[in-house]
Amino acid sequence: MRALAVTILALGALLAVAPARAVSKASRPAAAPLIPRELDSLAREPHALVQLTRPVDARAASLLRAAGGSRISERLAIWRVPSRAAQRLVPALALAGSLEEVQPDRALAAADHLTAGDPLLPREWWLGRVGADRVEPPGPGVPVTVIDSGLDLSHPEFSARPDTGALNAQTFAGRTEFHGTAVSSVVGAPANGVGIVGVYPRATLRSFDVSSDGGLRASEVIAGIDAAAAMGRGVVNISLGGTFRNPLEEEAVLDAFDRGLVVVSSVGNERENGSPASFPAGLPHVVTVAATDLEDRASAFSTQARAVDLAAPGEDIPVAVPSTAAAFGYVSVDGTSFSAPIVAGAAAWIWTVRPELDKTQLVELLRRTARDLGAPGRDLDTGFGLLDLPAALTAPAPASDPLEPNDDVVQVSAGGLFRTAKRALTAPGRGHASIAARLDSSEDPEDVYRAWLPPGRRLVATVRASRDADLQVWDSGTVTVHARGQSRRGSLLGQSAVRGSGRETVEVTNRTRAGRAVYVDVFLPASASLVDTGYTLTLTTAAPRARR
Template sequence: MVGELEVAVELGERLEREAPLVQPWMRHVQARDVDRLVAVEEQVEVDRARAEARAAAADAAEAALDVEEEREEVSCAELGLDLRGGVQEARLVEVADRLRLPEGRHGAELEARLGREQVERPPKRRLPLAEVRSEADERAGHPTKVPCAVVSLTGRLGVVPLLLALAAGPAHAAVPRKDGTAYLPGPASPTRVLQNASPATSYLVELDRVRGPLAAPLLRAAGGVLLSPDLRLWLVPRSAVRTVVGRLARAGFVRTLEPDRRLTPLSTPTFTDPLFPSEWWRNVVGADSAEAPGPGKPVTVVDSGLDVNHPEFAGRPNTTLIGPQNLLGEDEWHGTAVSSVIGAPANGVGLVGVYPQADLAMADASPAGVLLTTSEVAGIAAGARRGPGVVNLSLGSEQLDPVERDAIFAAVARGSIVVAAAGNSRGQGNPLTYPASLPHVLTVAATGEHDAVASFSSSFRAVDLAAPGENIAAAVALPFVPAGFQPYAFVAGTSFSAPIVAGAAAWVWTRRPELDSSQVVEILRRSARDVGRKGFDVDTGFGIVDIPAALALAAPPRDPGEPNDDVYLVKPNGLLAGGSAPLTGPSQPTAAVTARVTPAEDPEDVYRVWVPARRSVRVALRGPGAGLELWASRTRSVFEGGSAAKRDLLGVRRPATATRTLTFRNRARKAALVYADVYLPRGATVAAQYALTVAIARR
């Protein structure tokens, strides 16, 4: 197998150096020169303003298409794939996004990057506007006409039919300012990563979801270790980055490459005399006002190792060790302390955790005495594989890590709840901390004994909840206990607020197993006891977690399909190999989704919509506060701007109280896929509950 892959990679490298025997660029060759294939046309309905601007933007847009088609061809050749006879079907299948942009780039930055890509190949001739047609705007009271620009598109292996039309009114007005950010893969150039990264002995390599398994023998032979099958994520030694990883990158296998990074536990220990009844926080969160259940939904702690010889954990049932547990390192007391806050049993010794009989697992993220991204993402993946449950991350960094982000989003996609400590950087100006600042993470701040925010607790929009984080009694790993002291300490930090919420989430979910993860999270937010400024605030989020209130609150609607914040997260070979299923299909002509978008936490919902040949689909959005967009199948991000948005954005309906409707007509002879995007506008402060309906017309 290794030999076969090496041959494929070598072939790809040769194809990059050598000119093709037959010129593959036939986009502008006359149809009669392409064997006996018959030319077809791409029809795109746009508004009048776009039709007038089309001539000026045609060269740039066409150049972008050239770049994408060229990349597809090289990667296929490198893999030794033969696309003859199947090119028309391949046009309907998403391919891996090869943009290497960091988090947070909006339309202008995306457009700047697309512009640089377009310069790589000189533009061809301008596409003619061969025909203009008009259709009435479907909106009541707006009888304006919508011209339809018709252009021809000829592929290198034949004519590719992709005839699209939109009857949706002024589709290409200014792109709305939205609350979310683009989600795209991280950098992948081995040379650039090695030059810019601090010295590291190992690197994280995230591979293409579909082709990644082909590289497994080669990476394993180079000393690589598979960390997450879902993400095709490997740990490789530095010596293999330029050689093996470099060759895989040139063949299009590598999606993200980064050095392994050190993480920081978010806590401060204070050793004390033996404990007395001092767990004041249990009453604050209602743990003493309801009976905790037996073992149920699993809780996985990803932290430093667990001391299984500690009196709280020696012989504790329902305790799983995910791999060896190391206790040799400066911060190795931390994991035992965090775990005790969640699940210290009621055994007459020491303290009692928030959920004493929790099904508890420990994944050691510091096997060498230092918390590392490598071990963190492996622990997150292991926790997600235990089934829908809760993953606690009382650690963080001020650096956004695309691999960490992908691991968390993959866990969320599997149905788990990820809880993270907000951080202890209030005195340093509240810099964003990751993973706490990521969407779809339940972020927890710290409060004191009088419900005020702790002096150290970080403050930002991503904070969801608060829990006590000062003077928290916790178990301490035996090697860290000074002589003459008991193996306990009073500790402080958001590291110990997060496990209170993680234990509470597992408790509520175990008592209410009919709920899914999105409902549990929303219940915890809605039932929280408001403190500080009225309503949501950046210090304590929606308030202090309240277990009895969460057990009693009526279930909110589900928020299905998460994470679905951008195209990359839902398309095949994006976050996951299979992507998200389209709302419609050959046997599913209609669909209805009830969901919500939330500021900071989940401001964008993107859905794939299948449209049969020569048919129309009607997409309707009901509920105030959110807007609706339709994007073409080739869209890389719903945060595109400039000419990329003019090319890909098919229609916009801004937030309103009335029903917003967009209708898309596929004039092609084959089915097409488009993206429906429900979004919150920039500056939104409240969540929007919505109902999205999709219906394929009979004609």
């Protein structure tokens, strides 16, 4: 009873000093008080994810901690809180302007299936299909972090393996918790004369266990992404997913990509169930991997999706597993869960021997060098095609896609998603700028840039693209370039959308005595097709046109 009284007093103190109008990231209005139905949804899972507004009010954090909450990501201000406590606390946090987001901590599923047969296969057929048997792997380099169930570090493949580490406590005792060990073995089982060999045998390998309570939870995936990103440039493999698009997980992925992390994820095994979208595989800036069979065809189970970037073998894959899953320590598996780590390991290999590549070049290299399968061109089954490691190691570097991620205002503005704003293309004293970049209908359909419009001057924005791309200029107070209704009318300064045109121009004049920031938005028009385009955006400030 005393603890409850303390909580009530603390809530009162928090509300007493709440500002009349709280402002959260990107000047988005403070969250409205939650209605009972939204609160009821929290009870569907044992825990809830609560994100506080930044900068974090210490009293709000103390309330969550006192209620049994644990901080998942300091950088993103995300907490995991018992659902009953969250139901009690979040209305007051919202009223105080301290609540950014709240949602159930939903369970995830692994994209795998154990198959019958001899677990000790005489050879790994898939190594030749991706060309890993034709090139010499490097020593340790760019790390691969496997976010999954725990890694059995006592397994013969890992007990004496150098450059192998756990980022948190590892659990793998349950019969269903073989998954993380299996995925890790596909990435980097060493050439030690025992069992199998991974795609990158000497990879720097890390494991983050998201099955501490016997299940797989979104909160722990977020914590794993955050932990991997804190360690710098690297590759993350997530062979897990769910059908709910989790905005906090998406924020963690974007933050990690901004910090130099490439996230690889399996598309899922749900073709027979209508290929529902799976996340994080379906998120922008995630390398999404489908599965192929022994005939280089899309696996019958592999989910079809616009998000698929490329494919890798995913059937009859020999893997290492804890003895609790199989007495001999090896089984054969099917699933996109085991296609993704082939790509993740290959990505780390490529980045290790080609360190001059940035994250966008690495991703584009994987896609553009893939071997096309089936009907010519990119498709929903295998994306750009089957991973081709030798081609990716030797192909010319593609052009960089600068300032990514920059899909909306919140990703480029001061006080937005990231700690620092993206650089403005034009600024006081710099009235001309040009930038070359890319758009992709599934991964990156929109690019937003900051620009400076001096007082009494005109901004001329021109985009030239190899395909149809549209152009808009938005006011400095814009919250999102996807605004509708009155918000759109009050913020959109100009637009050009000539159908089929590779050139668009928008002119905006500042007739005030003060300079102003604007946002320039280059985007692909909505289409059912899988398309991508390169473009050049040019910004120039000039004297205003004479009024007629």
